[in-house]
Amino acid sequence: MTATQTRPIDAEADPTAPSGAAPAIRGGGTEATVAPITGLAGLLGSSDHKVIGRLYIGTAMLLGSASVVASALVGIDLVDQTLGDTILDGQTADQVVSFAGSSAVLLFALPALLGLAMVVVPLQVGARSIAFPRAAAASYWAFLVGAGLIATAYAVNGGPGGGRSDAVDLWVAATGLVVAALVLGSICVATTVLGARTRGMSVERVPMFTWSMLCASVVWLLTLPVLGALLIIIYLDHRYGQIFLGGGGPAMYGRVSWIGEQPQVYAIATPVLGLLLDAAATAGGARLARRGAAQVAIAAFAVLGIGAFAIAAIAPSAADQPVTKGMALLAPLPVLAVLGLAGVTVRDGTPKPTSGLVGAVLATLLLLLGTVLGAATAFEGALELAGTRWPTAVSHLTLAAAALGLIAGLYHWATKVLGRAGNEALGRTAPLLVALGAVIVGGAEAVSGLAGDGLDARAGIEAMNGIAVFGAVMVVLGGVAAAVGLVGRRRAYEPSDPWGRGQTLEWATASPPSFANFDGDTPAVTSADPLRATSEDDTEGATS
Amino acid sequence: MSVATTTHEAAVYDLVPPDAPVGGTRPRVLLAGTALTGGAIIMLFAGLLGVYLATRHAVLTGPNIEGNPPDWLAEGEPIPLTPANIAFGTMLLSCVSMQWAVDAVKRDDRRNVYFALALTILFGAAVINATSFLYAQTGLPVASETDPSALLFYAVTGTHLALIVGALAFVCLMTFRTLGGEHRGRDNEGIVAASLIWYLTTAIFGVIWYAVYVTK
Numbered sequence: 135m136t137a138t139q140t141r142p143i144d145a146e147a148d149p150t151a152p153s154g155a156a157p158a159i160r161g162g163g164t165e166a167t168v169a170p171i172t173g174l175a176g177l178l179g180s181s182d183h184k185v186i187g188r189l190y191i192g193t194a195m196l197l198g199s200a201s202v203v204a205s206a207l208v209g210i211d212l213v214d215q216t217l218g219d220t221i222l223d224g225q226t227a228d229q230v231v232s233f234a235g236s237s238a239v240l241l242f243a244l245p246a247l248l249g250l251a252m253v254v255v256p257l258q259v260g261a262r263s264i265a266f267p268r269a270a271a272a273s274y275w276a277f278l279v280g281a282g283l284i285a286t287a288y289a290v291n292g293g294p295g296g297g298r299s300d301a302v303d304l305w306v307a308a309t310g311l312v313v314a315a316l317v318l319g320s321i322c323v324a325t326t327v328l329g330a331r332t333r334g335m336s337v338e339r340v341p342m343f344t345w346s347m348l349c350a351s352v353v354w355l356l357t358l359p360v361l362g363a364l365l366i367i368i369y370l371d372h373r374y375g376q377i378f379l380g381g382g383g384p385a386m387y388g389r390v391s392w393i394g395e396q397p398q399v400y401a402i403a404t405p406v407l408g409l410l411l412d413a414a415a416t417a418g419g420a421r422l423a424r425r426g427a428a429q430v431a432i433a434a435f436a437v438l439g440i441g442a443f444a445i446a447a448i449a450p451s452a453a454d455q456p457v458t459k460g461m462a463l464l465a466p467l468p469v470l471a472v473l474g475l476a477g478v479t480v481r482d483g484t485p486k487p488t489s490g491l492v493g494a495v496l497a498t499l500l501l502l503l504g505t506v507l508g509a510a511t512a513f514e515g516a517l518e519l520a521g522t523r524w525p526t527a528v529s530h531l532t533l534a535a536a537a538l539g540l541i542a543g544l545y546h547w548a549t550k551v552l553g554r555a556g557n558e559a560l561g562r563t564a565p566l567l568v569a570l571g572a573v574i575v576g577g578a579e580a581v582s583g584l585a586g587d588g589l590d591a592r593a594g595i596e597a598m599n600g601i602a603v604f605g606a607v608m609v610v611l612g613g614v615a616a617a618v619g620l621v622g623r624r625r626a627y628e629p630s631d632p633w634g635r636g637q638t639l640e641w642a643t644a645s646p647p648s649f650a651n652f653d654g655d656t657p658a659v660t661s662a663d664p665l666r667a668t669s670e671d672d673t674e675g676a677t678s
Numbered sequence: 679m680s681v682a683t684t685t686h687e688a689a690v691y692d693l694v695p696p697d698a699p700v701g702g703t704r705p706r707v708l709l710a711g712t713a714l715t716g717g718a719i720i721m722l723f724a725g726l727l728g729v730y731l732a733t734r735h736a737v738l739t740g741p742n743i744e745g746n747p748p749d750w751l752a753e754g755e756p757i758p759l760t761p762a763n764i765a766f767g768t769m770l771l772s773c774v775s776m777q778w779a780v781d782a783v784k785r786d787d788r789r790n791v792y793f794a795l796a797l798t799i800l801f802g803a804a805v806i807n808a809t810s811f812l813y814a815q816t817g818l819p820v821a822s823e824t825d826p827s828a829l830l831f832y833a834v835t836g837t838h839l840a841l842i843v844g845a846l847a848f849v850c851l852m853t854f855r856t857l858g859g860e861h862r863g864r865d866n867e868g869i870v871a872a873s874l875i876w877y878l879t880t881a882i883f884g885v886i887w888y889a890v891y892v893t894k
Contacts (some may be wrong), residue, residue, distance in 0.1 A: 265707050321714045328714075329707035355718045363725030367833045374820040374829065442721070448728035 181271045182649060183252050183264035188551065189274050190249025190319070191544070195617070197281055198242030198537070202613070204234035206606050213599045228295025232387040233288055239394040239402060240312050241281050243536040244354065247405050248319045250543045251347040253551050255323055257640035258341045260332025260657045262650050265325035269318055276315035283308030294387035302386075303373050309390070310365040317358050324351035332639070333658035338429070341638040341662075342415075342422065343543075345429055346408025349436035353401040360442035361393055389446075395525055396508040397461055398441030399532045403501050406539035407432045407472045410494040412638065413546050414476040417491035419635040420483025421663055428475050435468035459512035466505040473498055488633060489561025489619075493542025496569040497535045503573065504531035507580055517584070524583030527576040534572030534609065538565055541616045548620060549628040553646035560619025564612045571608025578602035637663035712871040716878050719841065723882050726837055727889055730830045737825055751827045751894050757816050762891035765808035769880040772801030776849075776873045783856065783866040791861075791869075795853040798876065802846040805883075809839055831890060838879075838886055845879045848872050 177185060207230055211220045217227045256264045264270050287293055287308055292301020327340060327348040340348070368389060392398055415422045422428065438461050444452035452458050476495070485491070508528040514520050544551060545561040578601040585595050628645035636642075642665060643651055657664070734750050742748065751757060779794035818828045852872040855861060861869050 266711055317718050321711055321718070324714050325707055325711040329710040352714070352717075355714060356721050359718045359722035360725035360728075363722050363729065363837075366726065366837055367729055367830065370820065370829050370833050371826070442725070448725070448732045450732075 181263075181267035183256050183267060183270060184551075184647060186264075186267075186270050186274050187249045187251070187253030190245050190252060190277070191540075191551070193274075193278060193281065194242050194246035194249060197237060198246065199613075200285075201234055201237040201242050202606070202610055204230050204237070206603065206610070208234055209599065209603045209606055213596060213603065225295055225297060228384050228387075229288060229291075229293045232294040232384070235387065235391055235394055236309065237284075238533050239399070240309065240316070241284070243402050243533055243540075244316055245277055245319075246540045247347075247350070247402070247536060247543075248316065248323065250540060250547075250551070251323045251343075251351075251405065252319070254543070254547050254640060255344050255347055256326055256330065257550060257643055257647060257651055258344045258638050259327060259330060259335060260639045260652065260659065261326055261330040262652065262656060263330075264322050265330050266322050270322040273315045273319035273322065276318070277312055280308045280311035280315055284312065295384055299372070303369060306365055306369040306372065306386075310362055310369070313358050313362045313365065317355050317362070320351040320355040320358070323347055324355065327351075332656050335659050338425065339659065339662040341408075341640075342411035342425075342428060342432070343405065343408040346405045346432045346436075349433050350401060350404040353404070353436045353440055357398060357401065357440060357442040358393075360445070361390060364389055364445070392441055392445050394529050394533070395441070396511065396528045396532070397439050397444070397458075397465065399439070399529050400465055400505065400508075401436055401439030401441070403504075403532050403536040403539065404432065404436045404439060405543075406494070406497045406501055406535055407435060407469065409490075409539050409543050409546070410472060410476050410498045411479070413488065413490040413494040413542065414479045414485075415637055415663070416546070416633050416635050416641075417488040418480040418483030418485045420479050421637070421666060423475050423478040423482065425662055428472060431468040431471040431475070435465065435472075438465045438468070453514075462512045463509050466502060466509055469498060469502045469505055473502065486633075486635075487562065488546070489556060489558050489565075490542050490546025492562045493538055493545060493565035496565045497538035497542055500531055500538060500569055500572055501535035503576065504528050504535060507531065507576070518586065519583055522583035523579045523587055527579035527583060530579060531572055531576040534568065534576070537609075537613070538568050538572070541565055541568065541613075544616075544620055547640065549632050549645035550640055550643070550647060552620060553628065554623050554625045555628055555632050557619035557623060560615050560622075564616035564619060567612030567615060568609050569612075571605045571610075571612060574605025574608065575602045576605075578605065631665075637666040639664060641665055706867050708867045708871045709874070712874050716874060719875075719878060719882070722837070723834075723841075723885070726834045727885065730834050731889060733826060733830060737827070743825070748825075750825070751818075751831065757818070757831070757891060757894060758812065759891055761808050761812040761815065762887055765805045765812070766883060766887045768801050768804050768808065769883050772798050772805075773877055773880050775801060776876045780866065780869050780873050783861050783869045788856075791856055792853075795849065795856065798849055799846060799853070802842055802849070805842055806839060809835065834886060834890055838883060841879055841882065845872075845875045848875055 177189070180186065207222060208217070208227070211217055211222045211227060214220060217231070222230055252264060252270060256262075283304060284293075287301045287305035288296070290301045290304075291298040292303075293305040294302070296302045296305070324347075327337075327344055331337075331340065337345075368386060372386070394402075411422055411428055443449065444455075444458050446452075449455075473495075476498070480491075505528075507524065510517060511519060511525065511528070517524075519525070541561075542565060545556040545558075548554060548556040578598040582595055582598045582602075585598075587595055587598075630643060630645055631641035632645070633641075639657055639659065640647075642657060644653075737748050737750055740748050775794045775797040779791050779798060782788075782790035782794055818831065820829055820832055849872045852861065852868045855868055861867075
């Protein structure tokens with residue numbers, strides 16, 4: 135079998151292509167390199183970053199559904215203010231809580247955004263493939279095996295709070311495998327940005343989503359190993375001693391739950407900021423305002439999301455330190471800055487309310503709300519927030535922002551990720567539902583937290599728990615609507631740039647991109663927005 | 679599709695001037711990936727040592743245990759320093775041989791490359807042997823009823839042992855590639871990447887040697 139095969143790609147050869155559509159990329163004649171193997175074998179053996187990214191996204195969304203169901207069960211059980219006495223018994227409740235918490239981050243938000251980045255980032259930087267493609271594939275399959283083992287561990291009464299010791303060990307080992315897989319994937323994405331950019335694309339010129347993924351990936355691979363270190367110790371302790379961490383109960387989950395809590399949870403949502411700026415520039419048809427400031431804001435937000443230094447096992451009093459409080463207070467500022475820059479960009483152009491822009495704006499607003507609530511933890515003593523549900527509200531709002539960012543990204547790059555455009559009406563409606571639901575959930579939890587509900591259940595605020603469950607249902611409905619809008623349409627000819635205003639290199643590739651991304655020579659750029667720059671040059675030339 | 683879109687795509691068609699200036703020197707992919715991996719490895723051991731040191735501090739400044747003053751790695755001095763010193767010295771020596779290999783690759787001196795890499799692998803195996811001997815000599819049980827010191831000792835040193843094995847595998851891979859003629863002259867990225875990981879492994883061993891073996 136030959137390694138590659140060729141096919142004509144000129145628009146005229148496609149009977150479904152509209153007349154006048156031009157090939158997406160210059161150079162290389164009329165032949166494109168395509169993957170030689172298709173079907174299941176092609177899927178299982180592929181090291182194509184687009185296939186791996188899609189697998190990551192699909193798997194993460196399935197696991198995210200399970201996480202949402204677990205969260206809903208916990209929420210319903212909590213309506214009467216006591217966990218483990220309604221639909222979940224005591225031990226099961228601990229297991230469901232730990233699954234809901236850990237899976238939302240490690241099995242959904244982080245791998246889903248990583249998958250989106252694996253598809254989009256190489257296209258944005260003009261690379262033919264992701265760096266270390268086989269490592270990227272290994273990352274996905276290790277993630278899948280790890281996620282499967284986590285599910286198995288819970289199924290046989292394991293996980294934190296589980297009654298079967300071997301299954302608890304299995305959960306720890308499987309979580310470690312997932313962490314290792316995500317670190318490997320992060321290395322592939324970050325290396326692609328650092329080492330595989332096309333000619334002329336300096337770091338200052340990379341698109342904002344790519345920049346945000348670089349910042350996020352670096353923070354992930356500097357913090358996830360700390361979680362890995364804790365898991366090694368937890369595994370040894372649980373398997374051999376059980377004197378250091380006190381066995382496999384909720385205390386075990388407490389050791390690793392920081393990954394989904396403030397400030398670490400901010401790092402997971404960092405790509406939302408880059409997505410907003412890219413979507414604003416595309417939807418506004420205007421050049422991104424103040425790129426340098428935008429890059430600084432995104433990098434600052436990622437740095438403020440480094441929470442590994444503040445874990446209780448290393449620094450028990452870190453939460454009370456001025457640096458931790460300062461980080462909490464500063465976190466909303468970069469989000470505000472990015473929102474402002476997006477607003478300026480849209481104002482300078484002729485904006486269209488695309489699904490990507492609507493979703494990204496709502497995601498960033500959710501993130502802003504989450505960081506503002508998080509900033510209040512700097513006054514934890516005065517507000518008496520310690521041990522309450524206030525931090526849970528921060529986590530839920532931030533994770534909802536990440537999920538909404540994923541939805542917005544999938545709609546924005548639907549033609550590149552899925553090969554078909556999403557339903558724009560659903561793409562604008564679903565984020566509204568998700569955002570509204572998340573605000574209801576976060577608001578109800580914040581009110582409960584202010585009332586002192588948390589470790590000590592407070593009577594008289596049961597209605598808040600009911601409202602939170604209602605909000606969670608809205609989030610689920612929004613998620614379902616978004617999925618329907620993405621997969622419900624048939625494949626048809628899609629232009630390389632469905633928005634007609636793309637400025638970055640991913641819009642110069644076919645939809646879906648070919649196996650090698652760019653047919654013919656890889657593109658070279660001379661500005662941060664090469665497609666826009668070329669359009670302007672053409673306009674000026676025609677005028678003169 | 680709108681007319682505007684079509685016009686835009688027509689512009690896309692011509693986006694790249696054939697003489698587009700080449701950007702600055704791009705960091706080589708394998709080296710960039712290795713540097714990022716190195717960062718992740720550093721954080722892994724920062725986490726392990728952070729927990730080790732924080733727990734040791736908490737135990738030593740904590741209350742008496744069963745009427746006795748708090749102690750770390752109790753019952754005398756169960757961890758002998760000699761094997762640890764020999765292991766650390768061997769790691770330092772292996773850095774010299776690793777640098778020798780890198781330098782030989784740059785000079786296209788294949789005989790010295792093979793010899794230096796073989797020596798590095800031998801030194802690495804010797805460190806694994808020394809650590810195994812240390813484990814056998816101490817006979818420290820993982821589980822303890824009084825303190826978590828043994829557990830954390832094995833967590834830190836055992837993970838470093840795994841790192842040595844991984845780094846050795848990387849060095850072996852690059853050795854095979856060198857034998858196949860892949861790395862020579864200026865194209866020495868693989869060997870340099872392997873050397874970076876090896877130096878990092880040695881540096882981490884130095885920290886462990888001081889924090890765990892020397893100060894106990």
